Amino acid sequence: MKKAIFSLLLVAGSLPVFAQVYVNGVKLSPNNTGQYIELDPQFKTDGSCSFIVDFGQANSRKAYVSDEKGQRIDYISLIDGLNIFYEEGWEVAQISVLESGRRYLLKRRY
Numbered sequence: 001m002k003k004a005i006f007s008l009l010l011v012a013g014s015l016p017v018f019a020q021v022y023v024n025g026v027k028l029s030p031n032n033t034g035q036y037i038e039l040d041p042q043f044k045t046d047g048s049c050s051f052i053v054d055f056g057q058a059n060s061r062k063a064y065v066s067d068e069k070g071q072r073i074d075y076i077s078l079i080d081g082l083n084i085f086y087e088e089g090w091e092v093a094q095i096s097v098l099e100s101g102r103r104y105l106l107k108r109r110y
Contacts, residue, residue: 040054043078090106092105
């Protein structure tokens with residue numbers, strides 16, 4: 001019986017987990033965003049980064065990607081974060097190079 005329960009837990013733990021993207025505790029969805037969003041990565045000295053997200057909301061300079069409780073999320077790398085957005089239905093449409101760094105315009109895939 002213990003082996004059956006362990007096997008079930010092992011299989012359940014290997015199922016794909018779908019990421020959800022929140023900004024200041026609010027889930028991004030087609031209901032509250034348009035077709036485009038802009039990501040402004042904020043890099044840390046260890047190479048990790050967080051993202052400021054502009055989806056047309058007021059005060060977008062303080063709108064960080066967060067968990068459902070509003071706690072800011074740090075990604076292992078820029079690519080890690082972009083992969084999460086891709087899983088959520090966004091793709092990079094344009095990269096702008098500015099004096100302050102790069103900005104990523106993402107377009108909704110579906």
